[in-house]
Amino acid sequence: MTKYICSVCEQQYPVTDFLFKCDCVGLLDLKKYVSFPLKKIIKREPTMWRYREAIPIDSDKNIVSFNEGMTPLIDFSYNGFNLRAKMDYIFPTGSYKDRGSSVLVSKLKEIGVKRIIEDSSGNAGASIAGYSAKADIKCEIYCPDYTSKGKLAQIQLFGAKVNRIRGTRADTSVAVLKDAEKIYYASHNWNPFFLEGTKTAAFEIAEQLNWESPDNVICPIGFGTNYLGLYIGFKELLENNVISRLPKLLGVQSNVCCPIYKALLTKKDNIPAFPQKRPTIAEGICSEKPIHEKLILKAIKETSGAITIVSDNEIKKGIKVLAGYGLFVEPTSAVVIPAIDKFYKNNIIKPRQKTVLILTGSGLKATEKLMKMFVK
Numbered sequence: 322m323t324k325y326i327c328s329v330c331e332q333q334y335p336v337t338d339f340l341f342k343c344d345c346v347g348l349l350d351l352k353k354y355v356s357f358p359l360k361k362i363i364k365r366e367p368t369m370w371r372y373r374e375a376i377p378i379d380s381d382k383n384i385v386s387f388n389e390g391m392t393p394l395i396d397f398s399y400n401g402f403n404l405r406a407k408m409d410y411i412f413p414t415g416s417y418k419d420r421g422s423s424v425l426v427s428k429l430k431e432i433g434v435k436r437i438i439e440d441s442s443g444n445a446g447a448s449i450a451g452y453s454a455k456a457d458i459k460c461e462i463y464c465p466d467y468t469s470k471g472k473l474a475q476i477q478l479f480g481a482k483v484n485r486i487r488g489t490r491a492d493t494s495v496a497v498l499k500d501a502e503k504i505y506y507a508s509h510n511w512n513p514f515f516l517e518g519t520k521t522a523a524f525e526i527a528e529q530l531n532w533e534s535p536d537n538v539i540c541p542i543g544f545g546t547n548y549l550g551l552y553i554g555f556k557e558l559l560e561n562n563v564i565s566r567l568p569k570l571l572g573v574q575s576n577v578c579c580p581i582y583k584a585l586l587t588k589k590d591n592i593p594a595f596p597q598k599r600p601t602i603a604e605g606i607c608s609e610k611p612i613h614e615k616l617i618l619k620a621i622k623e624t625s626g627a628i629t630i631v632s633d634n635e636i637k638k639g640i641k642v643l644a645g646y647g648l649f650v651e652p653t654s655a656v657v658i659p660a661i662d663k664f665y666k667n668n669i670i671k672p673r674q675k676t677v678l679i680l681t682g683s684g685l686k687a688t689e690k691l692m693k694m695f696v697k
């Protein structure tokens with residue numbers, strides 16, 4: 322049986338307990354068993370749930386799913402690089418967050434939760450709200466005031482209540498933590514079941530490459546649900562001898578809010594808060610203080626990974642480059658293009674290597690912003 326286990330004091334709790342952190346304030350991990358019966362897996366429907374034995378939901382009848390996942394992995398070349406784009410913007414609510422929401426909301430259904438709160442700059446809120454609508458769970462989403470109107474409309478149309486909080490993303494977190502004392506906090510950042518969903522991207526990439534690791538995977542990183550999902554996923558594949566090595570996991574931050582980048586530069590063994598002074602078009606990765614700091618640093622070290630930063634101007638060029646290949650993404654996702662040049666300059670990636678870019682969110686999510694940027 323799957324159990325919560327505290328990452329600090331190792332206290333265990335049943336997953337039926339309504340908690341999001343340990344009594345000692347430590348983050349909760351999962352004690353679980355996973356396996357990869359490849360012969361069975363390849364015969365199943367092409368969704369993220371084909372890796373069923375690796376997803377810790379006890380009973381199939383609790384699965385809340387739109388048959389999402391197994392997104393395309395397509396070849397393209399840019400600046401002489403041999404790239405593959407993982408089209409993780411093709412999901413029911415428009416972002417890869419649906420991987421995490423499908424598993425988290427399934428678990429909520431399994432343990433009988435009927436009402437939840439969650440905080441998000443937009444995509445996670447829209448995703449949790451969409452899956453809650455399917456599971457008939459009452460949902461309230463806390464968002465920063467500046468969140469795109471389109472994302473707010475999406476959340477409200479799914480029937481969730483929106484609480485707009487003045488100030489930064491960090492102020493939104495403070496507001497939700499206060500109410501989390503009374504209502505189940507279905508946090509995509511705290512709750513380990515969310516990462517049990519995002520990890521399926523690693524399984525799909527490996528399967529799409531004939532059960533091999535790419536050399537590098539580049540993705541945006543804020544709180545790290547994408548980055549850590551990849552780390553956990555590739556690690557489980559390695560531990561089960563499905564792949565023979567881990568890819569380098571390469572994260573990209575905005576230069577306006579880059580706590581992880583800075584912690585590495587200054588060789589810290591934690592990630593100090595990085596107060597954000599200006600807005601950026603990469604609104605999805607503005608996390609002043611990632612809560613999984615220890616795990617992120619461990620993942621970087623263990624995969625020989627790295628973090629780089631990019632500016633809004635570079636992101637704008639990235640949007641155009643991707644759109645030139647027919648790949649329509651929101652600004653946050655386009656950080657991966659300028660990152661290629663930076664990782665190359667720092668000798669971290671090479672043109673001939675297999676490099677996968679994770680495209681996390683649909684351009685249709687940011688129509689307003691893209692119009693302001695590109696339509697005269």
Ligand SMILES: *Cc1c(COP(=O)(O)O)cnc(C)c1O
Pocket residue numbers: 416418444445541542543544545546547548605606608651653654681682683
């Ligand atoms: C949430 C999100 C990210 C990154 O998520 P973190 O978990 O904060 O690292 C990247 N791109 C998009 C489009 C997102 O919605």
Ligand SMILES: [Zn+2]
Pocket residue numbers: 327328329330331332343344345346347
């Ligand atoms: Zn503890």
